[in-house]
Amino acid sequence: MTVIDIVIIFRHNCGIFLSLQISSGVRRTCIHGLLIKGFTQRMQAHFFQHPTRADISQWRLWLSGNADVHYFQHPYFAQAFSESHHYQHQWLVVMRDGKWIATLAWVLMREKKFMFSYATTRAVVYGGPVFLPGLSQTDKEACMDIALEGLIKTTKSKSLYIQFRNFYETEPYAQIFTRHGFVFSERLNLIKAIPNREKALMEMSPSRRRQVKLSRTNGLVVRSAASISEVDELYDLLRKLYRKKVRKPLIAKTVLHGFFKQSAAGNSGTVLVAQYKDRIVGGIIAPFTPGDTIFEWYVCGLDKHLKQDKVYPTVALTWAAMEAGMEQGCHHFDFMGMGIPGRPYGVRDFKARFGGEWVNYGRWMRINHPRTYKSVELAYNLLRLMKKV
16 A cells, blocks of 8 residues: 655755655655756655665666765675674665666664664765766755655664765755754865875875885785685774774674675775784775775774884785775775864874875764763763773
8 A cells, every 4th residue: 555654845945845755565765846947857766775686786787887986885885784784774766757866875873782772773874975977966956855855764763863974075965954954063084195106105204104114124914815714803903993992883893794705806995904923913994996086994003012113004004005096096095084173183193194185074964863862972971981882
């Protein structure tokens, strides 16, 4: 049985926007119309919670011709998270006249070690919508409106909040985000140009270049991870780092297992480990978009322990990932986060010496359940003070 759930009419900055949501079984369809200059432009947003292989194939085919796609909005990312069995990966497609014109993907993440794990569930969007090349700015804004509407309706009852971790400037969509209840917060990032090996190396500080050279001279070997067991060794180092210093949730080990299998097939990035005296002393998880950007998703190393030997795993790994990106035709290295402006952040000083351009794309966040959020935030901060997380 098909049921009309809700009809909304509101004013968009380029016309009158009408939204009609219809439910039929487990599949939900949102039909939207944007009245622009006297005519109606019909768009549809289709939500995929349990996509078929045919759906995934169509998604991959559509993205293959889109220069703006990156790993975190690609089916490979969806596969790594979905197969981990710890998270729910979901996505929607905005269509016009039966043709795809935009996609948006997100992950429902939760901390299962907590008693009330449902209270830690959040919907995280890495980047933002992927638009059809050549789409006008007006159409992009309409797509963003529809995508946010669908995202909120789909996740509001399941998540404490929705967070966009922006990979690009979102100022043109600020009014749309704000109207949907999102609040912007500043977040720094560093993006380094890697046009060629010589230029990328010379734009690093002298100390960083020296540490790369010393590490290699003194016996550190950086290579591709050879097995799941080496990924597990890397994960153990990451877990200790996040437990003692970062003190933030770390994704499940099985996600990295999935990414490793993809990287071994040459599909999505690289997993590098640093080996010193027959021991894994660091590693880096680096997804890439061939011809565009390689990302430093996770990195760690026993630099402090090995400083006396003049061996610097994290430095050597970061440089090795840049080299791997250049081999794939990547022109940029994204450090994926440099903290909040004006607030001390030790990692910022460490990464800054690799060189690059500072950006502040920030984050958009919508709290779906304010009272619960405040309670959970208070409990989490108390646990951090007690060093329980």
